[in-house]
Amino acid sequence: MQIGLVGLPLAGKTTFFNLLTGANCETGFTGAGEVHLGSAIVPDARIDFLSGLYKPRKTIYAQIQFKDIPGVRSDEGASNLAVKLLDEVRGADALVQVVRAFNSDEVSSVAGEPNPFRELSDFAAELLLADMGAIENRINRMKNTRKLPKEAPAQLAVLERLLAALENEQPVSSVELTEAEQEIMVGQSFLTEKPLILAVNIDEAQLAAGDYPDRDRVRAFASERGIPVIEICAQTEMEISQLPPEDRADFMADLGLTESGVGRLAQAAYERLGLISFFTVGDDEVRAWTIRRGTIAKKAAGKVHSDIERGFIRAEVFRYDDIFELGSQVKIKEKGLFRLEGKEYVVKDGDIINFRFNV
Ligand SMILES: Nc1nc2c(ncn2[C@@H]2O[C@H](COP(=O)(O)OP(=O)(O)OP(=O)(O)O)[C@@H](O)[C@H]2O)c(=O)[nH]1
Ligand SMILES: [Mg+2]
Structure with a gap:
């Protein structure tokens, strides 16, 4: 899974990217x-807790891949750069839009005063327009082709419905497709159906005040559309992350931050x-694995190794909360909290699993 950082120039995408990934790209x-x-x-x-308990040789956290996509000012129009970047945006599984709320004379002198609501709504409009353009092109191409595959009329009908929605300023994600329709549209992805998260980049004074320009409008716009909002202090957190580890917590606490930008x-x-x-544990390795909610045990096993999925026998499962409370696997067994589950078992967040398999 790859998350694209998008937004206008100088919103702080690269600063945030550096914070998230520990990179040192020029901002x-x-x-x-x-x-x-x-x-x-x-x-x-x-x-952290499991690693302290099992003292494994290796501790492996989950990871998220990020792609920092530079902003293009709209007056640069549909240059090749913009087209190339649009492809980069299309390639991401989800988007984080960074908007600028922080005060900086230096940045404002180039990009104007911060205007978070406008950045947010302009960007939404741009995504709609890009999808409309792409769909219109596709429709025209199909109409101008003599020999079309047999699923073409059905595809055309779906595309026309999507276009109508976009013309009404409704995103592609708002259009309900039947399973059959989804199947014929496989491989066609649209920007306005990508999951979007909003990251408002604020400064320390705004964080302390709990306010920034347009805050209520931004929140209302996002909540109407089901867009989660986080507020980050990209620059400050970036600076804190460069301090010695033992000093970081104090600085975070001074700012009133209980969780890092990455965590949020x-x-x-x-x-x-x-x-x-879900987690796997042992002397060798304590590790977090990321899956979709609703994944069954056999598929989850495939995350760890394809052989384990193929030769799946059963899953031995206990709960993180139980071992956190009881402090040892022996006590988990004593209390009868150790379960055997079959391949159709739906894995839950916080399950600790040992897969039994045979190949
Ligand atoms: N004062 C202040 N400056 C910030 C903050 N975040 C970023 N900046 C500064 O804003 C400028 C732009 O930040 P970048 O991270 O390069 O912005 P970007 O979104 O990657 O910009 P493009 O790559 O041009 O699209 C840099 O000079 C940063 O140091 C912040 O929270 N506060
Ligand atoms: Mg950048």
């Missing part, structure tokens, strides 16, 4: 227009994307 007015790739470790206090974004992303974590 500011470079205008290099480069796409950056990196991965972030998802902080998880449950893994990961929570929002897991929730929005319907993802959960």
Whole structure:
């Protein structure tokens, strides 16, 4: 899974990307227009605890892949750059739109005063327009082709419905498709159906005040559309992350931050994307695995290794909350909290699983 960071120039995408991934990409007015790739470790206090308990040789947290996509000012129009970047946006599984709320004379002198609501609504409009353009092209191409595959009329009908929705400023995600329709549209993805999270980039004074320009409008716009909102202090958190580890907690606490930007974004992303974590534990390795809510045990086993999925016999399961409370696997057994589950068992967030298999 890959999450794209998008938004207007100078909103703080690269700053946030550096914070998330520990990269050191150049920020500011470079205008290099480069796409950056990196991965972030998802902080998880449950893994911290399990690692302390099992003292494994390796501790592996979940990871999220990020792609930092530079902003293009709309007056640059449909340059090749913009088209290329649009493809980068299309390639992401989900988007985080970074909007600028922080005060900075330097940034404002180039990009104007912060205007978070406008950034948010303009971006939504841009996504709608890009989808409309893509769909119109596709429809025209189909209408101008003599020999079309047999599913073409049905596809055309769906595309026309999607176009009508977009013309009414409704995203593609709002259009309900039957299973058969979904099947004929497989492989066609649209920007306005991508899960979106909003990250408002605020400064320390705004954080302390619990307010920033347009806050209520931004929140209302997002909540009407089911868009989760997080507020981050990208620059400040970036600076804190460069301090020695033992000093970081104090600085975070001074700001009134209980959880890092990475942690808050990961929570929002897991929730929005319907993802959960299960764990595997042992002397060798304590590890978090990310799956979709509703995944059955046999499929979850396949995350760990395809052989384990193929030769799946059963899953031995206990709950994180139970071992947190009882402090040992022996006590879990004594209390009868150790379960054997079959391949159809639906894995829950916080399950600790040992897969039995045979190949
Ligand atoms: N004061 C302040 N400055 C910030 C903050 N976040 C980012 N900046 C500054 O804003 C400028 C732009 O940040 P970038 O992270 O490069 O912005 P971007 O969104 O990646 O911009 P493009 O790559 O051009 O699309 C840099 O000079 C940052 O140092 C913040 O929270 N507070
Ligand atoms: Mg950038």
